[in-house]
Amino acid sequence: LDANVCSLLHDATILHADLDAFFAAVEQRDDPALRGRPVVVGAGVVLAASYEARAFGVRSAMGGKLARQLCPHAVVVSPRMSAYVDASKAVFEVFEDTTPLVEGISIDEAFLDVRGLARISGTPLQIADDLRRTVREQVGLPITVGVARTKSLAKICSALAKPDGLLLVPADAEAVFLHALPVERLWGVGPVTARRLRAVGLERVGQVAALGEPALVALLGRGTGRKLHALAHNRDLRRVRARRRRRSIGAQHALGRRQRTPAELDAVLVGLVDRVAGRMRKAQRVARTVVLRVRFDDFARATRSHTLAQATAETPALLATARALLGALDPLIERRGITLLGVSLSNLADTPSGQLGLGFADERARALDATLDSIRERYGNSAITRAVLLGRAERASLPQLPD
DNA sequence: TCTGGGGTCCTAGGACCC
């Protein structure tokens, strides 16, 4: 596809940029001895595999044992997260230099909207080409870019163009391109949905597109059915949005198959809550909902959650809640065994300005919280709003609020 | 495939409110 075609159509303006085998590529960049050799990052579970390792069937999320069987001569390295974070920052700087409209999806991929940059930077195809070269020159990593009119299709393009590739689908070629693909290529179709589709003979996106929305809804449910129908026709109105805020923060820990005593379990829980609460305070955010996640011996899962009356990032309050949730699951854990424990916090808000440094709440804040609790007990939640306002006024040494 | 750690979004029922 040449740049002239692209500029004529000029509507494939969303880029999806995706680093190739990111963790493994950083390791190969930093250690020349690893270049050209199969590299596996992560021992217990494969976090990333270089393309040389993938040639032997090694995939990320695969168990380390199987990976070693498939590729015995692979170099296994333990992850260096800080190196990856640094590399990611450097790459995102290149993104930000390309266009102000950058939406990070994960540590190694982002959407970029390059509409309206024709006079400054050229066509989307030229921009994508420059971006790839700049990342290679400045950061030393291979990156693949997909270009299309929608996020969904741009993402599909980058997946197909990997590794170290560039693929643009012009608007008038969308249907032909999309409809020939297997259904798994659609962003949002995982193993379960793919199985359901294949069970009724739907293997290509074109077949899904031809089916019609009602039939798809009947097969997959309303949400998934509608979404899939739209995506199969490349109808995807999602914009590229800069800086989306996190909606939850969590931590989890795999426990293996060994039996755990309640005391061991509690120690793990304390560690998780402490870690998560610390990250919350660092991010100056507070949470109202505590979610406890467990995985049993048979890998089935269960979650329990509790929503607090007031948002907090204080370890003791969060820990008490998490302990209560874990206690409620005790009988199940007793019966079925536990292989993973996780805590995540949602319903997030910014730390109120009067409560900065919540982790070290002073006597006064504690007294105020106690007052709020007693008000709640006596008069119910409806009295709390006014009490909170009064409390803030008091803490900020403001005059009393009018009724 | 035999299993790590971090997320997002959707659904559905029930409690509760006006």
Next chain:
DNA sequence: TCTGGGGTCCTAGGACCC
């Protein structure tokens, strides 16, 4: 007495993504 229409929030589970 038996019941409309609209809404929010909470909880639990599930699918999916990197």
